[in-house]
Amino acid sequence: MxxxxxxxxxxxxxxxxxxxxxxxxxxxxxxxxxxxxxxxxxxxxxxxxxxxxxxxxxxxxxxxxxxxxxxxxxxxxxxxxxVGHEGQLHPVQEKLLEHAALQCGICTPGIVVAAKALLEKNPDPSEEETRYWLAGNLCRCTGYDKIIRAVMDAGATMRGE
Structure with missing residues (x-):
């Protein structure tokens, strides 16, 4: 052996x-x-x-x-x-909490990383682009509308809106 x-x-x-x-x-x-x-x-x-x-x-x-x-x-x-720095949540994390877009937590880390990657590439994605970008992240608890809204809202925050 x-x-x-x-x-x-x-x-x-x-x-x-x-x-x-x-x-x-x-x-x-x-x-x-x-x-x-x-x-x-x-x-x-x-x-x-x-x-x-x-x-x-x-x-x-x-x-x-x-x-x-x-x-x-x-x-x-x-x-x-x-993703967060020096004890501060990233806007994606903040908005997922604010929009109640998380539940059991299994999918959340992958969604946070994917959403941050999207917003770094394009801080003003359309809803269609956001849905496409996050299509590889499955969530069985929350449903996707709250997640999509949270990510798009995080983009607005990152753009200073």
Missing amino acids: TTQKKLHISTTLNGEPCEFLCEPGQILSDVLRNTLNLTGTKEGCTTGDCGACSVMLDDALVCSCLVLAAEAEGKSIETVEG
């Missing part, structure tokens, strides 16, 4: 340098949750269908259950824990 050598990964995690060890086939969501104790990233389906594990990897929105942890080598990862 042979043992696989663990890989040493150097990355930037939520703006800070980070190093970790992982198995060659270990997925990023597993490392985030179980090795780095960042449990905000949720594991829903582990097939990339629900979006609960969405994170930013460099400038790409990805399902961390579909990314090998080793692929983070030399890249930047932003999880839901990195």
